[in-house]
Amino acid sequence: MVVFDSTVLILLLYPEAKPPIDPATKAPLTDCKARIEFLISKLSESKTPILIPTPVLSEVLVRTRNEKSDAYFDIMRKSPAFQVEPFDSIAAVELAHLIDEALASKKELTAAETWAKVKYDRQIIAVAKTRGCTSIYCGDGNLAAVASKNGMKPIMTWELPLPPVNQQQELKFDEQSKTDPEPGRSAPEDAELAAAEVSQNREIGEEESEKETEGSVNLAEAAEPKPKIIDNPPE
Template sequence: MRLVVDANILMQILKVGGRNDLKCPRTGKVIDNPEGRAEALLDLMTAKADRILIPSPALSEILVRVDQHLHREYLAAINSTARFDLINFDAISAISCAQLVNSAELKQLKGDSDRSKISFDRQIIAMTQAYGGDELWTHDKDMLKKAEAVGIVVKSLADVASNMRQIDLMEESNPGEVVSIDSRRR
């Protein structure tokens, strides 16, 4: 499975010191323990051999929040993690992106900041399509609406239990014993 992460999820995964008041894009409720949920998400992805696709615009949003001398360290951390793949905004992504913005949306844009925001969001959605992303992980409710409107499955850290841990496959049990998943949570 290929999971595309937006900047607000990537901040938690990379422990950039992002927001701790992330809200579920569906309910608007603050999500408890976003760091723990991000760790649980990584554990789940690792257990299932999932790929985490990091769009270059999302990475850019992260890098502007940290000191410039740390940019190479973050890139090294991403490049050294086998599950992470950086994806670039290429020609196929550009075509997908252009097709996402309709004329009604263009008329509703108020200024340059709106155009920039819609541009980054649309680029990430287009990249999800172009690179065959199975899910888009974000906390941006506008991105959620647009991505779902074009058929992309959208999830957030609210979809991950905050107290999960990776299952220990070497855990002893009696043959034929049924072990509930709840007994394996912290």
């Protein structure tokens, strides 16, 4: 299982969101849409569940307060591709044991940090660790540092690979049709179709697994599906 932070989730739900800055070029990251689509396709192929901690969900919903927010949240709840998990009592105990010099020493924070953000980031890591996540896809260096110190592999947005050349050309060729809703269809409906495609790939893999190993535990059944999806970018 992997976890998304709010930056990655917003790029997924809102392809036109302002791209993050690539430290290597000091310019906005190129081909964000293609990178995110390729990531989702690889996670779908490997039937890897995507965790969305409720602190991430709340941040995205706050940033996207409009008529589409409820539609995206409803899609998330119904899609087994995503699991929305709360910051509960188990996560609270985990947070208390995180390796975190900032919380332990009360050191002076940088301009990019506040104590509220420090605690918010730790809640995300605590939820992820208690759900068995091994990697976090994020766009925040401070969050990535805490994840790394606590045994999780951070993958930054600017580290996401581009799809193979032939696939990338195919994505660009179809960019207009995927960016805008088809005539007569809303953006949330397009998002629902995308989530359904991810879910279908997982279901196919689960059926094949059942045929190979009779009586094996179905991942989607073992963990109650708590789907997710949201909309609108941060300025």
